[in-house]
Amino acid sequence: MIKLRLAIDAMGGDHGPSIVIAALKKAVSQFPDVEFAVVGRQQELQQLLQSQALNDHPAISIVHAEDVVTMADKPGYALRAKPESSMRKALELLADGHAQGVVSGGNTGALMTKAYFVLKTLPGVLRPALMTALPNQRGGQSYLLDLGANPVCDSDTLFQFGVMGSVAAQQTLAISKPRVALLNMGEEEIKGSDVVRHAAQLLQSSEAVDYIGFIEGNDMFTGKADVIVCDGFVGNIALKSCEGLAELLVANVKSTIASHWAYRWFFRLFSKKLQQSWDWLKPDHYNGASLIGLRGVVIKSHGSANSEAFYSAIQQAVTEAREELPEQIKSRVESVLLEQA
Structure with missing residues (x-):
């Protein structure tokens, strides 16, 4: 089986990166074939990974991002003023092919806007x-x-x-x-x-x-x-x-x-x-809403999710990435457009 890599926006949500790292502890044991790029403030993430005995885990890497999209940020502001945010960098890893899925518990409107801007919709798809x-x-x-x-x-x-x-x-x-x-x-x-x-x-x-x-x-x-x-x-x-x-x-x-x-x-x-x-x-x-219709797997975790709920969102991302859901949707939409032509 091809090894997957997920980009995790660790700074989003109401509870910050602590619940993300706790969820990762379960995820690395349940998905030995998956790697995780944890995106956020490096020093803070290193300390949390160490507290969970994950600081030297071969499946986990840290991608530093200083900016954080808050739950109060308006989507347009988050897009323009925070190009170096953990959310944006996680999506860019997916867009550049360095990850096969993104999970974020951050601001829903900002995630939608950034994902739409960075990834674009699949050909023929009107709206995600x-x-x-x-x-x-x-x-x-x-x-x-x-x-x-x-x-x-x-x-x-x-x-x-x-x-x-x-x-x-x-x-x-x-x-x-x-x-x-x-x-x-x-x-x-x-x-x-x-x-x-x-x-x-x-x-x-x-x-x-x-x-x-x-x-x-x-x-x-x-x-x-x-x-x-x-x-x-x-x-x-x-x-x-x-x-x-x-x-x-x-x-x-x-x-x-x-x-x-x-x-x-x-x-x-x-x-x-x-x-x-x-x-x-x-x-x-049932935590983990999918943003479907985009050129990549993006899962939105509930902002108030605990570690168990965030793990469910990771699980959803793994499932969709393994099934190559965006490619399956792309193929079906193309056939439907031909049917309507």
């Missing part, structure tokens, strides 16, 4: 999309895109999201014929905006995807669709609403357990089974 995996009731995962990279989309862009999401599900979820659906306010054909209805017509008439129609928000986790397509405005609100509901449910369960000794006893009695259920739903396991 931010995509994440959701657990579903069938015990598997479904992809949701876009999550906010493109708040406003036309029908052609939504159509391409369906194509790219279908390829991603085939390559990384091992689904031979992914079912693609548009997220809408109803399942009836007359529902939704003109843009969504026209996107449905494009998807329905294409042989590139297995389009199953509209689905509503309450079907996002049923497994009815393997790929769920929407514009970034809808997708971001849908995802953040789900995250907020999950936090509410967890807080409510914890409060209930703590309220009475009998509930605490019940929890201890069934803790192993309950832990298995929680592990399946645990947000850490």
Whole structure:
């Protein structure tokens, strides 16, 4: 197997490089065929690597970058004023062929802008999309895109999201014929905006995807669709609403357990089974949104991610790089363009 190299933006996110280095400790043991270029302030990174007994690890190298893109930086400012940032240098390693993927927990808007500027989109791709995996009731995962990279989309862009999401599900979820659906306010054909209805017509008439129609928000986790397509405005609100509901449910369960000794006893009695259920739903396991449609693998980790969640983002980058996802998307998009010609 060809040895992979990932560039890790170690300075992004709410918690800084400490959680990145902790995640790397697990990653180097789980992926012995992968090298990691850790990008950030060298002295700080050396100290953290030493604290994890990783300072002499042959799979880890440091690329110094003095500047840091903060979570408050506006995308345009980050692009113009911080050309030597850890985020930019990590993307340049990918663009120059010195890495096969990038992982960053930094400012989403800045990462989108820099990735678009440094890497460019694949030929024929109108806009890159931010995509994440959701657990579903069938015990598997479904992809949701876009999550906010493109708040406003036309029908052609939504159509391409369906194509790219279908390829991603085939390559990384091992689904031979992914079912693609548009997220809408109803399942009836007359529902939704003109843009969504026209996107449905494009998807329905294409042989590139297995389009199953509209689905509503309450079907996002049923497994009815393997790929769920929407514009970034809808997708971001849908995802953040789900995250907020999950936090509410967890807080409510914890409060209930703590309220009475009998509930605490019940929890201890069934803790192993309950832990298995929680592990399946645990947000850490689904951290890592893919910026697909670019000329390279770019994974956005949640800014508030802990080390386990950041490891999940690294795992996602390894999977997409091994499957050569950008090349697979490029090939499919080219065939679709020929189909439409």
